[in-house]
Amino acid sequence: MTGQNPDRPRAGAVKQITSHSNPLVKEIKGLVGMRKHRTQSGLFVAEGLKLATDALDAGWSVRYLALGPDVRDNDRAQQAAARARAKGALILEMPTQILSAITRRDNPQMVVGVYEQKLLAPQDIRPEGTHVWIALDHVRDPGNLGTIIRTADAVGASGVILVGETTDPFAVEAVRATMGSLFHVPLVKMSREDFKSFAGKWPGTVAGTHLKGEEDYREVEYLSPTLLLMGNEQAGLPDDMAETCNELLRIPQLGQADSLNLAVATAVMLFEIQRPRLKL
Secondary structure, three states: OOOOOOOOOOOOOEEEOOOOOOHHHHHHHHHHHOHHHHHHHOEEEEEOHHHHHHHHHOOOOEEEEEEOHHHOOOHHHHHHHHHHHHOOOEEEEOOHHHHHHHHOOOOOOOEEEEEEOOOOOHHHOOOOOOOEEEEEEOOOOHHHHHHHHHHHHHOOOOEEEEEOOOOOOOOHHHHHHHOOHHHOOOEEEEOHHHHHHHHHOOOOEEEEEOOOOOEEOOOOOOOOOEEEEEOEOOOEOOHHHHOOOOEEEEOOOOOOOOOOOHHHHHHHHHHHHOHHHHOO
């Protein structure tokens, strides 16, 4: 029987971290920097007191909560630490220099959490009523993905489906862009073939924007539940994926731009789909 690693405190403990070479520091840095570490461990990093509070409020499992010296007298931060500790999280107190090295930022957040990833199983999607789901085909940019998750939260969408080879929704850049909405919007992963089968059984409108779209997105009736399918940043929606839609739409533009940013186009579509419920 091996002895306990002295650098790894027991669950619910508080440990002072003073060295960049501490195994816990290396572990968290690996989660920030490498997708394979996030995939293998099922963990990810989220920065900031707001996100720590959002995660705790939403019932996500927290593994570690790292605190910088600037929050020692911050009541909200200490309350978050107490709640995380009560759930079995390790509380790591460390200097700003180590937090900066972990997050790769000169002015790091003074609260950095490590959480367990959470994905909804495809079979658990139950399209009904006024539900709106967003499917993203091969989305590549973590900032775009995070912004779309945040927008999905804002319009009350039911979740986001990641189709095919996509950027990691648990990458630090994506998590930052969600501004905490990651903890409120269910995520699902599917292959393209599985999505085609899934979309073929969708009971309402399956809408997508496409260069071949002939209808103005403002002039169609979106039958609930609605599934919005968006292509990736470079190639848009490929023809075989467009065939899964029963509404191919266009967003009219003025000026010389040949397309909209993916996150912007998705936001435009979502607010139109939800317009009757948002009372805009």
